[in-house]
Amino acid sequence: MERYDLLYRLYEEFDTETLRAYQEFVDLFPPVDSRVALNQWQDAHDELDDYKQRLQAAFPDDEAVVDLAALATRDQAFAALDLWNKYHRGVNVLVLDVDETLRSAGNTDNEIPRETLHLLTKFHSEGVPIVICTGQTLENVKGFLIQGLGNELVHSGTVSIVYEAGTGVFTPGHGAHTKQLLYERLDDEIQSVFSTVRSGVLSEAPEELRRGCHLQGNEFNVTLKPNFETGTDNAREVIDKGLIYLLDLLETSVAREIGEEQSAAGFARAYYADVDPEIKDVLDERDADHGSREDVPAAFEDVFERIDVAYYEADAAEIGSLELNKVAGVEAALDVLGIDDPFALVMGDSKSDLRVMKWVEENNAGIAAAPEHASPDVLDHVSRTDDLVFGTGDAPDMLRTAFALSLLGRAE
Incomplete structure (x- = not known):
């Protein structure tokens, strides 16, 4: 007491x-x-x-x-003390999502606020490494980090970028380990499927999709983004249709790879509707037949089980590898940074962030925090663990709590 x-x-x-x-x-x-x-x-x-x-x-x-x-405010200080009494550890690495976590299109003009940037530099000055973990491309992330934090900090050797949700890791200042292309570790079958999808994703798309969306400049993942403001009805419509198109294109690409005749039986729709309720809802709302997963041949299912199809309402439809997720990227980043016993603050809002949150919980390797607008599954997890939910656009609230935790640890 x-x-x-x-x-x-x-x-x-x-x-x-x-x-x-x-x-x-x-x-x-x-x-x-x-x-x-x-x-x-x-x-x-x-x-x-x-x-x-x-x-x-x-x-x-x-x-x-x-x-x-x-x-820290009173509430932040007491929250930090509760965390200290539970874990008896301070945060020794930050693992941070960007969009709708560090910055919010609704509350921060889609820029990382100066207060957030200042707190990140404060952690850095205390020797706490920063892992930015995002679905964005490497060039985008490097650009706004250097602009916001400065070239010297970003290239200090204690900042790592897990980009495209884990397909690559960039940690400046580490020689041959600076850039790790994790997707090159995948077997030829999966790489070939992605190559086929990427080569036809726009050239074979209906005109409505070619005009209404664009392909994000990823190194490996295939991501359709709307040519409309994120969150609008137009963006929602084109991304819904883009999701259905990607599912069908994935099916034909898998069929080609496994030596089947070009398939249009709806196997991909059936499989992913079964594993992801959000995808099922889109297919139902758009009157897109999807059948039953029981009808999906084993040869197709074996490949689908290794490929992730992600849907972000009115924002993006994406195909990625389940073997290359944010957890794999974070593990690779921690290895390069030399953090053998992490106790991370993980901040994020989406299902890809949830995988990292569950990983730190299972390994007693950190705590998880999320904005109040995060996906229901993320909020359920965060509420069940330490209830570290912060307001939209208010990442500094959680960063201050985490820094207060370190201060309490220093006092001990």
């Missing part, structure tokens, strides 16, 4: 809200060339130092208290 009593005293007897306001102002003050603005920053910096000195005098035996009060 001693640590709880300390936090009760800290947040009830002291004006920590003002302290945090000064700290955030000093940390996030934009670069300007104005003497008046710089004087204002200096005044805030002096006030901050004064607050910290008075607080440290009140808690002379606990150096972490000042940093904790300047960083």
Whole structure:
């Protein structure tokens, strides 16, 4: 109870809200060339130092208290203490999804907010590696990370990018291990299926799809994206139709690979409708016949079992390899980073992130957090474990809680 009593005293007897306001102002003050603005920053910096000195005098035996009060709200600090008492470990690596996790199209103008970027640099300065784990292409991720975090940090040797949901891993500063093309480890059969799908995905598509969507510039995965704003009715319609088209194209590609006559029997529709309720709902809503999985020949099912078809409502339809998921990418990234005993903060919103969350739970290797708009399966998992659900666009809430956990560990 001693640590709880300390936090009760800290947040009830002291004006920590003002302290945090000064700290955030000093940390996030934009670069300007104005003497008046710089004087204002200096005044805030002096006030901050004064607050910290008075607080440290009140808690002379606990150096972490000042940093904790300047960083975390009362709720964040108590959540961190609960986590410490459960796990007795601080976070030693961040595993972070990007879209709708670090940034949100609805709340953050689809940019990673400055506060989030600052907190990432704060973790980095404490020696905590950062693994960005995303379905995006490598070039996209590198671009906005360098823009937001700076070239030096991204190439520091402690940042890794798991891209295309695990098909590749990029960890600058590690020589021959800097870029790992995990898809090259797949056998010839699967690589051939993907090659066939990719070569015909747009050239063989109906005109409506060719005009309404585009192929994301992936190295391996095949991803259809709408030429409409994500989330709109037009985007939903074209992605629904794109999903059905991808299923049929996958079936004909598998048939060619296993030596069957070109198939149009709906085997892929039947198989994936059975394994994914969201896909079944799309097929039903679009009046696309899908039959029964029992009718799918074993030769087709053997290949389908190794291929993932993902549907993101009004956003994307994608074919990937189940042998190359975010878990495989994270494991490869941790290996290059030299993290043998991870305790990760995993933040994400989709089913691909859920696989990583379950992996850290099964291996006692971390905690999971998700935004309130995450998929139901993700929210169920997060609520069942540590209930680390944060508001849309409010990734800093969880990052501050995780940093507070590290501060509490440092105090111990």
